[in-house]
Structures are given as structure tokens and as C-alpha cells.
Amino acid sequence: ATLDELVLYGPPAGPSITLAYAVGAGLLRDVAERVRFRIWRTPDEMRAGLTSGTMQAVVMPVTAAANLSTRGFGVKLANVMTNGLLYVISTNPEIRSIADLAGREITVPFPNDTPELIFDAVLAHHGLAGKMKVSRSGSPIEAIQLLLSGRIETALVPEPAATAAMIKASTAGKTVHRAIDMQKEWGAVTGLGAIMPQAGLALAPAFLRDHAERITPLLSGLEKATAEVIANPAAAAGHAASALELPWPVIEKSVPFSNLVATPAAQARPEIEALLEAIAKTNAPMIGGKLPGDSLYL
Amino acid sequence: MNALNLTDIGHAFLGRTVLDRITLDIGEGELVALVGPSGCGKSTLLHIAAGLIDPRQGRINRSYARHAVVFQEPRLLPWATARKNIGMALPEGLSSRNRHSRILAAATAAALEEDDLDKYPVQLSGGMKQRTAIARALASEADFLFFDEPFTALDPALRRHMQDIVIRHAGNGKRSGLFITHDMAEAVRTAHRIVVLDRRGNGILGERYIPLRPVERDDRMIFETVQHFMKADPLFAHVEELDERRSA
Amino acid sequence: MNALNLTDIGHAFLGRTVLDRITLDIGEGELVALVGPSGCGKSTLLHIAAGLIDPRQGRINRSYARHAVVFQEPRLLPWATARKNIGMALPEGLSSRNRHSRILAAATAAALEEDDLDKYPVQLSGGMKQRTAIARALASEADFLFFDEPFTALDPALRRHMQDIVIRHAGNGKRSGLFITHDMAEAVRTAHRIVVLDRRGNGILGERYIPLRPVERDDRMIFETVQHFMKADPLFAHVEELDERRSA
């Protein structure tokens, strides 16, 4: 079947840079006549989009894909698009490692979600659980607002919010530094290397059924795009800035820290399962109650 | 033929009987004054006759075309000027000139001055409010008028003037009315017949026809009739005497 | 000593002058009846005297302790029963028994029956509302009473009864009152003095002392005094005659 138009959806975060670049640079011409990129911001949008069939190919958290899959939604994870984009940022130059956090306060967004669960696992690994004060904020925005105003010192935030915070701080004559790379810490916990497969491209069942032949060109296009983005962040930023509605310096500077990849899902399965298992330990409902089986992976 | 027949009317508020077995006919061109002690059910009977309260029992038969009511309180729209309040009674489709002249005629009849017409009810004196309500009823040009103690807030001159209007209203033999009042002289002056309600609403106690046509009565005749009713007629004893009423 | 002195009072509503150069003194133990055509400013003057309206000019001097007002409308609290409405006038700190008996005394004076006391104002007849308002004023046991056409909705028997209460109120020479009425017989029966207001509020037209003490007057004397005032006394011409008023 021919595909007149394909709309790729992604959140306003790292992996979407790849998508926006791929669309903007015309790397997906083989997939459909017209390819567009749109962002989604809330889980509600995603829920509505998947249900109504307007969303066919969506970048989403791996946990969300797992959840949808275990609920029997027929969604398949095609690839992993980032190997993690969580960082601890701080205004205190003394903070360089997890151990430095002992006895201090850190603010974590999205309670009970991936960032907090990962952070808890890392703390437990270091034997620091309960030895510091973890406070929560609704979204990274509030955490950064508090950080920049000097109310708090340290926060755990994802890219590109971390980069945005640092740029914002420098314009205000402050310094915020990237203190801890959570991907590395996570690698130490799992022993699988600094890989934290946070998000990937998920395909809706209708797409899998009707346009199976388009999957290969789509994935290879994204692979190519990933390589080009990493090689030339400035060019990528030019394509992605307007689509993501983020300033291009933020995008350019966040690319190196976004760990952008395009690993086929099946290939990343051990790392994905390590992540999902860690999450399932404390918050099983987040992935639908149990580990997803083969059906999740394309 | 009668303009209004009330047959065997009975009513109760929240289980308390207020009116019982009231039968009253008002002929065409007749003006009936209804008297009775305060709280005996006169207003309730008037509301029933005007179709504003459904009686618990009894039948009502109206053969006139339109009626208007002057209530015991003025019941003016607080958000409308006196002019608009009077205009309320006019039919919708009137030309504005026609409208204006009918309002003015009614207001003049009620002795309201032109610049009082632009006042809101809160700005009117008690008597002016009452006159506005009267003017509203007059403007409707209804052929049956219900009056519930309509002239209580008026000075003697205005009162006499308004009574004359009522007399003229019923004078041509076509239009009728029911007139509640506590002022015996007023009743004797304006009505063809006085009907006395029982002090507990327990039926009509009795009635008295007044001699002569209303326009033909003079002050002396009115005074003497009132004196006679009050002093000598047992029908009015409980209206006139509080002791009489208490012992009843 | 006078209970109330009004000196050179003037008032205007929204630029329209209503009262001008009114001077009126009411002695201790004196009951003054104020008459005048509808809309001439009687109620406004009473409100000023009772301190409810600040006059534009003039001085008010009160030497009594407490006053109470019976307004032209009943002004009852719609959410309170008649009993509570009467109780409003009592001081806060009264024992509930004392309270009960004072309410009952005032209600009885106003000829309200026990089971009417539990009705809300909407459930009362026009005359009952008025009597509740009177009972409220009586319950306050004030030594100066303002009455603004207080008995208009009462039947003759009740009216006489209430007039007697007013006469007794001022009878002991200590308590005073100002009494607005349109009923000349009522004024002559109850008051020591009748004061006539100009039809435009333009000062006091004049005053007449009534002979004898109120308790000593009989019906014949009252009737003749009224007849004399109305027919022969030019002071009352504009109260009595509409034509007189128009030509004025």
C-alpha cells in the first residue's frame, strides 16, 4: 500500500531532535510521500492519539511502550533512540559524584517515574539510601526554577532541560554544572555499560499491519539521521529548533549529552529488560504489572 | 347574567382552613364591597376569584373579558420607573404614541404628576406607590376590577377622587368590581352592595344593599348609613367591636 | 422641656427639594399628628426626625431616651417568624422567659393570636403584618414613638383599639410621639395637636390644638371637630380638596 502521509510524534526532548532532523533533511523520503513531525506534551495526547488512530509512529518512554504492550495494545517498540538523558546538575562545585550527595538535598521531578526509580536504585547500590533528603517537584521546570533562584543546590533533570538550565544560568552570571551522569551510574548498577534505554520509537498496530514494508526504510533513515545529528549538532539544531519549539543553542549543546542512538529494539533487549526489572521492583503498574514478553520487540 | 360566580369556595393553607363554603355572585355592572375583620380571608378570596390561587374546592365562573387587580401591596417592579410600571398593563402591540397617551391618562386619573413618572419605586412615597399600582390597573382598561384596600395610603382628597373613579368605572352598567375595604364610609359611598365575611372565613355572614345609585349619594346619606350599620345592624357588630369579636 | 426639636430642617433628594425650613417641637408627653397630602414629605420628615436620613440642613435635638418607629410599610424580616420579628426590639440580654412574656404582651396588645406568631411574614395577611410591626414597636417600650400611617390596614374595631393604645402611651405625660395619618378622625381622636405640612414640603402651614385630653373626647366631639376642620378651617383646605390643591 502507498503511504501518502506519515506523521511522526515525539516529546519535546532529545530523541525528537533526530526525528525532526530526519524529516527536515529529507531522510525519510522513501517512507512516505510527505513526512511530518509533531510534538506531544502530555500522556493524554498520546492516549487520545493512539486510540483515535492519528498517532502511528510515536517516540515514547520505553516504560510507556512496555505498559501498552502488556495491556495488549499491540504496540511494538521498533528501536531505542536514546541511551539515557538523565543528569544531576548542581550549583555547588563540590558535588561530583553520588557519594558527594550524602547529607545534602536533591530535587527529583516526576515522582515514582523513571528518574526517581533509577535514582533510588543507584542510591541503594551506593548504600546511600535514606542518607540524603530527596524532595520532589512536579516537572523539571519547577526544579530548575528553584535551582536558578538559589533555593536549592542540586536537581536531577533530563536533557534538554539540563542544558537549558546551564545556558540560562550563564546568562544570569551563575554557574550550574553537570555533576553526575546517571547513565554511567546506572551502568555500574547493571554491569551492562552506560546504557539506559529511556525512549524509543513505538509503532501502532495499524501501521505494523498496513505498512510493514515501510518499517525498514524508516529505521534506516533514523539511523542515518542519528549519525548526522551527532556529527553535526549545529545543523541538527537548525532543523529541530522550530519543530521542538526550543532555542537552537539549547538543542545544539544538548545533543552530545542526549546519548542519541538508533539501536533496533531486539538488539537492546537485555538493557531494556534490566531497566524494566528495576522499575518493576518498586512500581510494577508502571509497565503494566509484569515484564513484557517478545511481543514488545519488533 | 353575572360577571362573576363563586360557588362553595373553600381553601386551606398548610392544613389550616382559611375559607369555607363561600358563595358570592357579582352581577354585571355591580360593584360589591367586601368587608370583614383583618385576617379573615378577604385577600385570599380575592386571589381565588382573580385566578391567582387555586381553591381547594368550589367553582369559579367568569363571564367578563379581562380583569385587573389592585393588590394590597403596590407590587411594583423595582427596576422599572413608574411610567414603565404603568405601561406593563398595556398590550404589547401598541404604538408608542398611543402607549404614551394611555399611560398619561391613567397617571393623571391617579393624580400622579408627570415628573413622578420617571422615578423608580424606591423614590416614590407610600401614597405614590399605591397610586402607581392603581394607575396600572386603570391603564389596563379591564372590565372587571379587583381592589384590595386600594386607597389606604391616600389623603382624604385623593381618596374621594379615586372613589369617584371607581364609581364611574361601574357607572355605565357594563363594568363590575370587587372592592375590599375597612373603611365603611368608603364602602357605602362606592358600592352597590356590602358583603360581610365571617371572622374565621366560615362563609358569608350576610349582605346589605345600599339604597340609591352611587353617584346619587351625598355625604349626609353616607354618614347616616354608616352610623346605622355600625351602631344598629348586628351584621357589622364583629367588624365594629373587638369585644364582640373576642367573645364570638 | 421638649422631647424633640426640629429646627429649620431642609432636605433634597437628587437635587429635588422635598422639605424646606421645617421647624417643629414636640413637648414631653405630647402626641402630635402630622397631616398633609400624599407625597408632601411627611415620611421624609419622620425619617429625619428618627435619625434615619441626614437632612441637608437644620438641627435636630432629642431629649428622650429611646424611640421606636412604625414605618409606612411593615418592614418585617422575611426569614423570621412574627414572634422573632417582635422579639427583635427586645434587648439582647433578656432571660428567655422574660422575653417570651414581653413578646406575648406586645402581640396581645396588637391583637395577634398565639398561633399567628409562628407564621412567617409571607403567611400573614396585610393587617397582621402591620400589627406585627406595631407590636415590635410596642415591645421596645420606647419613650418616643414615631408612627407613619400605622393603622391603614386594620378594620375599624382594631383601629380603635390601637388608637386607644397610642392614647394610653402618651397619657401618663412622660411619653411622646409623632403620628402621621391621613385619617382626620384618627388624628383628632389621638393627638394633642395637629400639624399640617405644606403640599410641597415648603414649611409647616399651621397647627391646631384639639380641646380636652384625648381620653376625654367622645365620638360626637370628634365628629364635629373633624367636620369643622374639613368644612370651615382653611388650613385643611388642600388636604380635603383636590381642586384647591391643583389651583395652589
Next chain:
Amino acid sequence: MTSLAERASRTGQFLWSGWSGLAGLSVFAAVWQVAHEAYGSFILPSPLETLTAAQTLLGDVSAWQLLLTTSSRALSGFALAGVIGTVAGCIAGFHPAILRLVQPQITLMLGVPPIAWIVLLMIWFGTGSATVTMTAAVACLPIVFLGAAEGIASRDRLLDDMALSLGMGQVRRFVRIIVPQMLNRLFPILVMALGTAFKAAVMAELLANAGGIGEALAVSRSNLDVANALAWILLSVSALLAVEYGLIQPTRSELEAWRHAARPWGVKR
């Protein structure tokens, strides 16, 4: 005696109103079921599923605690706004100049979404009960204020004069004459304010991650567990309905007994 009978009849009337309220709710549940059948559980779980989820939740003590937390936050916000709003509204009702001065600020409070200032609250009060309570209070305040101000401003001034003429002191006049008139206007508005307080409390918990039902809701949502999310909302609404029908409406019908007196049977509208 009569008062006892009256109260019994009023209680009866109240129960009857609760009963017809339930009837109304079942109509609503039917519509819900139809929507569920059209869109499936992922968008809108059926009423039964939601009820089951709610029941499961309630099997756990912690759910009761969350419910209590959120309700008490919403109620304290409501009470706070109720007190401040009524007092300020009364003052503004008496002095139109103040009302004119404050009116745009009320509009501001009404029209500015909480995300604009929730950070400030988080700074002042931390991410705890106080922030949520304050958000609920800020959401209710303008509503209560306008209701109270309107209630005072539209009072019957003739009654004021009457009370003045009886020599009633200012306080007594206020309590006896003005407050009943104000409450008459304020009560329907308190119903609005209460609903708003619950909604605002849940949203604030969601935005500020401050525990309570809002956070549970956020977790259910990010877990894509729609039945649970709806169950939480159902619980919060049940709490709201319990407060409304247990507190506000009875108080109101107590205060408005005289209105029923005005509408006996047999009187035509």
C-alpha cells in the same frame, strides 16, 4: 412541637432530594457506560470497572489516608477562603469604593491559571499540605468574595433602617439583619466554591507532587492505568458529594426554611 414536626418534614424533604440526586447520578452513569462502550477501557473504563478499582483501592488503608489528606486539604482551603472571602466580601459590599478597587484583582485571581504562581507557593510552603491548601483557597477566594460582596450590596436597606430605628448596635444589626440576607446569596455560591476547592486541591497535588489523591492520580496516569485514575477521581468526587450533602445543603435548607413557607401547595406559580 410544631418545630419538631417541621424539622422531620424538612429531613424527609432532604432525604428525598438525596434520593432524586441518586436517580440523576444513575442517568449520568448510563451515559458514561455508553461512552465507554464506544471508546473502550483505555479511554474510558466502564462505571463498573471504575467502581471495582475504587473498591480495591479502598481495601487498602493508605487509600483512605490519601482520601482524608486531600479532603482535609480541600476543606481547609475552602474554610480559609470562606472566612477570608466572606470577611473581605462583606467589607467590599459595604464600601463600593473598596469593591471597585479590588474587582480587577478578583478577576485576576479568577483568570490566572495556578501554574503561574504554584512555584511561589512551593517556595513559601514547600511541597506539602500548605501549598495545596493555599491553591484551593486561592481558587475559591474570588468566588466567595464576590458572593459575599453581592450579598451585602444587594441587601434590603429598608431593613437596615428598621434595625437602626430600634436602636440596635452595629454588631447586632450586622448579625441579625445583614448576615441572613448575605447567606441567602452566599450559599449557592459556597456550593460552587466547595467543588472548585476539591478540583483545585487535586490539581495542585498533581502539579506540585504533594501527595494525596492528586499524586496518586498522576502516578495512575503516567502508568496509563485509566481505571485507577478514574477511581481516584471517583473517590474525590464522592468525598465532595459527602461534604456537600452532609454539610452545605442541610445548613442551607435550615436557613431557608422560610422560603418553603412561601410556597404552600395550591398556590399557582
Next chain:
Amino acid sequence: MTSLAERASRTGQFLWSGWSGLAGLSVFAAVWQVAHEAYGSFILPSPLETLTAAQTLLGDVSAWQLLLTTSSRALSGFALAGVIGTVAGCIAGFHPAILRLVQPQITLMLGVPPIAWIVLLMIWFGTGSATVTMTAAVACLPIVFLGAAEGIASRDRLLDDMALSLGMGQVRRFVRIIVPQMLNRLFPILVMALGTAFKAAVMAELLANAGGIGEALAVSRSNLDVANALAWILLSVSALLAVEYGLIQPTRSELEAWRHAARPWGVKR
């Protein structure tokens, strides 16, 4: 003539109220400035910064467009709720049985946060104007409904009887006697509903990613551009104030001219 003079005086009064409203707003701005100085620009940019940002935004045509989009969505939601709510409220006001049936549903609408059902709207209407308009309408509807129902239910029945006795038809009685009384209660509530509509529209745009000021706000927030975010809110509030002082309040003071007549100078309160 008199009517012209009166109107002039009323316009004067209205301008004066606008003026004192501005005075009130500057007090508010002063408090804002103090808070800014205490917490710095990252938490709360100063009023001046925000104004500058708003001015810069308005230099761009697209900002005007966003403003227009959001305002028109909020206003259509408001209008929709206004029409439906008033009609339904009138019906419920006349028939207490219906009011009892509907009351819990109104509480539901008041107390359920939009996140519970915005997904449904997104499915039905897509992520566009319709969803936002509907959210705003749902937020206003219970408020308008309760106001209208209350306005009808608390009408003066004596006036109804009066109108009936004059032989006025049902329609005329409704329009001439009942509607003015209802509007008297409804208008202060329309002010609440309008504010709520704007707030709900912005929040819905934010939740549904549906363009307009809400989305611009979300973008500014994720860019950590607090001044811009506040500027957007400032713009939406300005639009709200413009509608309120340009439309609702003048209509209201027109309708309530008689109230001013009741309060001439020299009369003690």
C-alpha cells in the same frame, strides 16, 4: 433628556470605577514587585520585565493571533455555557424536582478536574479549538447554571401574580418579570464564569497542546523563559479584563440603574 444626562453620569461612574480599578491594580503590581525582589527573576520576574516581554511579544503579529485564538475560544466556551447554562438553569429554577435531579451532576462538573475527561474531548474533537472551547464551556456551565437556577428560584412570586393578574402571557411574563430578576443574580456570577472560562481555556490548551496562549505558555516554560511565560499570562488576563470591563460590567450597570436610584446621597446606610 434626563435619560441622556443619566447615561452620562453612569458612564462617568463607570470610567471612575475603571480608574479605581487601575489604582487597585497598581497596588497589586507593587506587591508583585516586592515578591520579585525577594525571590529574583527566575521565580517571579518583575512587573516591568513582564511588561517589556509582553510588549516584545505584541510586536509580533503571531502573538496577536494567539491572543485572538485563545480569547475567541474562551469566549465561545463562555457563550456556549452561558446559553446552555442559562436555559437549563431557568428550567431547573422553575422545577425544583429537576434541580434536585441535576444538582449532583453539577457538583460533578464542578469537582472533577478536566484531566479526567479531556482525553475524551480530544478524541471527539481532535486537538484543536473545539476541545478547548468545550473545556471552557464545561468549566463555566455549572457556575452559570447554578446562578440562573438560583435567580429564578429566588424571584419575587408576588410579582408573578401581579403579572398574571394583568393577563400577561407566559412569554411576556418570563421576559418582563422573571428575566430581570434572574439577571440581577446572574451577572455577578457571569463575572466568575468569564474568568473561569479564560483560565480553563489556557489550561486546556496547555493540556491538549492545542495552540493558543496555553501552548505558548508551555513552550516558554520549557524554555525556562519565566518572563515570557508571565507575559503570556498577563496578555490573557488583559484580554479577560478587556472583555469584563468592556462588556459584562457596562451591561450590568445598565441593567442595575435602578439600584443607584435607591442610594442617593445623604441617606445613611
